[in-house]
Amino acid sequence: MPRNTTRLLAASALLSVPACALVAYPASAVTASPVTVVSKPAPKATTTKATKSLSALPKPRKTRYIDTKQLRTGKAGTSVKTYQARIRIFAKEVGINYRKINKSGATGHYGTETRELTRAVTGHVAAVNEKFRSGLKSRVHPNKAFLAIVGLKPEPKVTIPAGYEANPSWPAIVVATADSKPSKWRGPALKHPRTKSTFSNNVSRWANLVRAVMREHGVSDKYLVGILAQIQQESGGDPDAVNNWDSNAKKGTPSKGLLQVILPTYKSYAKSGYATSKYQTVPYTNIWAALNYVKGRYGMSKFASWNSGQNQGY
Numbered sequence: 191m192p193r194n195t196t197r198l199l200a201a202s203a204l205l206s207v208p209a210c211a212l213v214a215y216p217a218s219a220v221t222a223s224p225v226t227v228v229s230k231p232a233p234k235a236t237t238t239k240a241t242k243s244l245s246a247l248p249k250p251r252k253t254r255y256i257d258t259k260q261l262r263t264g265k266a267g268t269s270v271k272t273y274q275a276r277i278r279i280f281a282k283e284v285g286i287n288y289r290k291i292n293k294s295g296a297t298g299h300y301g302t303e304t305r306e307l308t309r310a311v312t313g314h315v316a317a318v319n320e321k322f323r324s325g326l327k328s329r330v331h332p333n334k335a336f337l338a339i340v341g342l343k344p345e346p347k348v349t350i351p352a353g354y355e356a357n358p359s360w361p362a363i364v365v366a367t368a369d370s371k372p373s374k375w376r377g378p379a380l381k382h383p384r385t386k387s388t389f390s391n392n393v394s395r396w397a398n399l400v401r402a403v404m405r406e407h408g409v410s411d412k413y414l415v416g417i418l419a420q421i422q423q424e425s426g427g428d429p430d431a432v433n434n435w436d437s438n439a440k441k442g443t444p445s446k447g448l449l450q451v452i453l454p455t456y457k458s459y460a461k462s463g464y465a466t467s468k469y470q471t472v473p474y475t476n477i478w479a480a481l482n483y484v485k486g487r488y489g490m491s492k493f494a495s496w497n498s499g500q501n502q503g504y
């Protein structure tokens with residue numbers, strides 16, 4: 191069979207057309223023509239997690255302060271428990287199956303399970319944000335940037351005045367802030383210095399906060415029951431208590447808060463940055479201004495008189 195006929199039949203088979211529809215030309219008559227290659231459009235770039243910012247992460251809850259030393263040393267404590275609760279909430283929000291990693295829950299002990307959960311969550315955040323990833327030194331111990339993402343901050347440092355005496359048999363003092371809430375007193379029963387009766391929960395729930403403020407002012411632990419007795423007399427432990435009937439109220443400056451401080455006094459003795467009416471009834475700032483006023487005007491003798499059961503207006 192001639193060579194051209196062989197080529198014709200082969201072409202017919204490839205193109206699925208009758209062989210008669212193809213015309214054979216001598217090889218010398220066929221000239222090469224340039225081939226035009228049509229390229230497909232490049233696929234659109236997809237957005238990966240690494241290109242997103244921290245805004246893609248869940249917004250943190252209200253900021254709380256913790257003792258980061260407990261996290262570093264693995265020491266059990268309330269700060270560890272707070273951290274565990276926050277990181278589990280975060281893990282759930284971003285889709286990490288924390289239940290398989292941390293079965294024990296918020297135990298208050300920074301152990302293996304908490305480290306593994308921290309590793310999983312920091313890995314997720316690192317994949318989302320390059321800046322966070324570059325500053326990450328450890329995936330089992332959170333840094334300040336990671337704590338901020340889950341709504342936590344290291345406790346501010348407190349300078350303890352000379353002469354301050356803490357009761358070693360009482361619970362450790364946690365640094366207080368304007369965000370501090372009432373908490374259960376876990377030390378020995380606290381009793382009223384005059385009646386000798388145990389304080390109600392409505393009053394004793396402020397003991398931890400009062401101690402923290404006392405330490406800032408250099409007021410020793412031995413005066414705690416006297417100050418609680420004054421709180422009992424002034425407000426009964428109600429931070430929103432307002433006196434609308436005495437002479438101060440008639441002047442337009444009613445006493446407010448746990449220790450019933452009038453606004454002019456509050457502004458004069460408030461902690462720096464908190465001298466506005468907004469903070470007058472906030473437990474931490476109300477106690478802070480009251481103790482500052484008492485110490486500045488009367489000295490420790492007033493705390494001593496409260497400790498002996500002589501609780502009256504001040």
